[in-house]
Amino acid sequence: MISVYLAEDQSMLNSALTQLIALEDDLNVVGAAQDGHTAYTDIKRLKPDVAVLDIEMPQLSGLDVAAKLHEQQSATKVIILTTFAQQAYFERAVKAAVSGYLLKDSPSxxxxxxIREVVQGMTRFASELVIHMVSAERNPLTEREQSVLEEAAGGGTTQEIANRMHLSDGTVRNYLSAIFSKFGxxxxxxxxxxxxxxKWVDSGRS
Structure with missing residues (x-):
């Protein structure tokens, strides 16, 4: 069972999200708040698997809460759910190592x-924000992600790529998932x- 905590300052939306998640057999809402301070305190105490946080909340924003949890190396995965498609907010979320950043007009x-993906170690970001980020000149890939993608360009299964790179199959899959999220x-x-x-990778192909 995946434990989920919700923080949303609009009570109607908070209730709707709680009911939506409650319909899933493998998900359980363990708490909810309408302000960031309560959310932060509850998350530290309850240690849920996933925290779904709105950005604009009283006392502490969702991004503030995410940053604090990251500083404390909390095991709780954070998903930001917001109406704001602002790049500055997204960049703050990435620095706080959030696992997901979704817009409220996304399909339920x-x-x-x-929620299920981030528990498995994946990341999921709104494509509108990812496209803007990767359109910049800088390469968004880490050195290891770049190496994995170059190997992937050469073909083969994830296990074959893992063997060539002396990694586990699961590690390669996680790197590819992170790359897909960054690229949208x-x-x-x-x-x-x-x-x-x-020109972010050199696949060696003509």
Whole structure:
């Protein structure tokens, strides 16, 4: 059972999200708050698997809470759920190592899917924000992510890539998931194409 904590200052939306999550057999809402200070205190005490946080809340914003949890190396995965598609907010969320950043106009099933994915170590960001980020000149990939994508460009299963890089299959899958999230794509082919187009990787292919 995945434990979920909700922090949303609008009581109607907070109630709606609670009811939505309660419909899922593998999810359980263990607490909710309408201000950031209460949310932060509760999350430290309850230690939920996932915390879904709004940005604009009294006392502490969702980003403030996320940053504090990151500083304390909390095991709780954070998903930011907001109406704000502002790049500055998104960059703060990335620095706080949030696992998800979704807009409130996203389909409701996307939140449910994201909760399950972040527990498995994946990340999921709104494509509108990711596209803006990766359109900048800087390479968004870490050195290891770049190496994994270059190996992926050469073909082969994740296990074959793992063998070549002396990594586990799960580790390679996690790296690829992180790359897909950064690029806003859902396949290895699309990720390789985007990286090659922006000259972020050298696949060695002609």
């Amino acid at each position: 099933d996307q939140l449910i899917t994201t 794509v859902h396949s290895r082919i699309d990720a390789v194409r985007m990286a090659e187009k922006n």
